[in-house]
Amino acid sequence: MSAETTPVNDATSLYDADNPAPVIEAPRKRTGKTPKTTRTNFELYGWLFMRLSGIVLVVLVLGHLLIQLMLDGGVSKIGFAFVAGRWASPFWQAWDLIMLWLAMLHGANGLRTVINDYAQRDNTRFWLKMLLYTATVFTVLLGTLVIFTFDPNIR
Amino acid sequence: MSTPTLDKHSAALDAAEDSDSHTITVTFRIRRFNPEVAAEATWEDFQLELDPKERVLDGLHKIKWEQDGTLTFRRSCAHGICGSDAMRINGKNRLACKTLIKDINPEKPITVEAIKGLTVLKDLVVDMDPFFQAYRDVMPFLITKGNEPTRERLQTAEDRERFDDTTKCILCAACTSSCPVFWNDGQYFGPAAIVNAHRFIFDSRDEAGEQRLEILNDKDGVWRCRTTFNCTDACPRGIEVTKAIQEVKRALITRRF
Ligand code: HEM
Numbered sequence: 001m002s003a004e005t006t007p008v009n010d011a012t013s014l015y016d017a018d019n020p021a022p023v024i025e026a027p028r029k030r031t032g033k034t035p036k037t038t039r040t041n042f043e044l045y046g047w048l049f050m051r052l053s054g055i056v057l058v059v060l061v062l063g064h065l066l067i068q069l070m071l072d073g074g075v076s077k078i079g080f081a082f083v084a085g086r087w088a089s090p091f092w093q094a095w096d097l098i099m100l101w102l103a104m105l106h107g108a109n110g111l112r113t114v115i116n117d118y119a120q121r122d123n124t125r126f127w128l129k130m131l132l133y134t135a136t137v138f139t140v141l142l143g144t145l146v147i148f149t150f151d152p153n154i155r
Numbered sequence: 156m157s158t159p160t161l162d163k164h165s166a167a168l169d170a171a172e173d174s175d176s177h178t179i180t181v182t183f184r185i186r187r188f189n190p191e192v193a194a195e196a197t198w199e200d201f202q203l204e205l206d207p208k209e210r211v212l213d214g215l216h217k218i219k220w221e222q223d224g225t226l227t228f229r230r231s232c233a234h235g236i237c238g239s240d241a242m243r244i245n246g247k248n249r250l251a252c253k254t255l256i257k258d259i260n261p262e263k264p265i266t267v268e269a270i271k272g273l274t275v276l277k278d279l280v281v282d283m284d285p286f287f288q289a290y291r292d293v294m295p296f297l298i299t300k301g302n303e304p305t306r307e308r309l310q311t312a313e314d315r316e317r318f319d320d321t322t323k324c325i326l327c328a329a330c331t332s333s334c335p336v337f338w339n340d341g342q343y344f345g346p347a348a349i350v351n352a353h354r355f356i357f358d359s360r361d362e363a364g365e366q367r368l369e370i371l372n373d374k375d376g377v378w379r380c381r382t383t384f385n386c387t388d389a390c391p392r393g394i395e396v397t398k399a400i401q402e403v404k405r406a407l408i409t410r411r412f
């Protein structure tokens with residue numbers, strides 16, 4: 001008394017025992033030819049860095065959001081003068097510089113993980129990571145340049 | 156009409172037999188795939204009479220023996236020891252031979268499909284080669300240096316306790332095929348291989364712990380674990396899989412610093 005939802009065997013089937021349909025291969029499956037260990041600690045340091053930078057980012061990012069968006073009249077106070085005032089102090093320069101570097105490296109390494117997880121073909125992986133690294137280097141360098149060369153008297 | 160044929164007859168069993176209502180009608184919704192018939196997998200419903208105290212495996216047997224002999228699945232021991240019949244039952248990885256009908260809501264259709272992340276060959280049968288390749292790659296056997304002792308290699312009870320949990324693995328692949336990292340990238344060693352490496356890394360008699368740690372330190376090793384705990388939830392042996400992975404991570408970090 002089987003109630004079939006879909007007919008399994010129809011007369012027009014293209015496949016039979018001598019000519020089976022292709023099976024769906026699992027993505028990037030492990031075989032005897034999978035490369036053996038590379039003997040570096042890169043992934044170990046990456047994993048540690050995510051946790052250590054995360055702890056520092058809790059203070060830096062939440063402090064940043066608090067100052068920028070909540071205290072002293074909230075977001076409406078932000079303007080050229082406010083930024084210029086803060087960056088006159090080496091303390092806030094250092095705060096923003098460390099936050100920039102840690103957040104960018106943390107975010108980039110996180111996205112590297114996401115790409116490793118989701119990209120199936122080696123080519124896609126490679127180019128997505130190149131795009132990621134280019135964007136990261138560009139943003140970090142530009143941000144660093146601005147923090148160090150900011151001119152409050154610019155017209 | 157209690158017939159004293161079995162000395163273990165309980166009141167509940169008697170009641171069930173008296174009322175004659177101990178079987179219920181359940182629907183099995185099974186993911187079928189047969190490359191000799193069609194390229195796509197389809198769901199097929201089967202209705203059968205089962206005692207709620209029976210297991211999903213009994214249902215599969217009933218279907219195969221009484222309704223459709225082409226239904227294909229693996230099982231050997233039927234008692235939770237050989238690790239052949241891990242499958243996805245109502246969306247969770249379990250052993251069909253350890254899953255009672257009454258524990259998985261028989262009111263709704265019970266879905267049964269092959270475990271994920273491995274190539275489906277037919278119905279519920281998957282290609283286990285990549286899984287066992289990862290197992291082989293962690294060298295799951297005792298490695299020692301020097302001369303063989305003339306008597307057995309002794310170990311204290313505490314030393315044995317250290318890795319007791321990971322000795323229980325039956326290599327059913329329920330954990331590895333529940334891991335989202337493994338679904339997307341089969342190069343990841345997966346929880347089961349790490350569990351079986353853990354079993355030797357923390358064995359005081361073994362001398363290749365360093366080598367195994369180095370293997371799992373690689374880009375497809377323990378650092379790919381994202382601590383989702385799917386493996387611990389899936390393990391039919393109750394092994395704390397995620398904890399074992401975490402212990403290997405910790406061993407790697409304390410080795411470096
Ligand atoms: C506020 C404090 C933060 C903490 C405590 C924190 C902590 C972490 C940790 C521990 C991981 C690793 C997760 C894993 O290995 O499974 C992670 C991943 C990640 N983080 Fe953060 N993080 C913080 C802020 C940020 C910021 C500001 C960004 C963006 C720039 C960011 C982007 C990411 C990304 C993209 C990932 C990868 C996601 C994934 O693995 O699925 N995080 N974070």
Ligand code: SF4
Nearest residue numbers: 324325327328330390
């Ligand atoms: S750890 Fe548990 S779920 Fe994983 S293969 Fe071993 S017995 Fe199966």
Ligand code: FES
Nearest residue numbers: 233235237238252
């Ligand atoms: S048939 Fe052996 S574990 Fe289920």
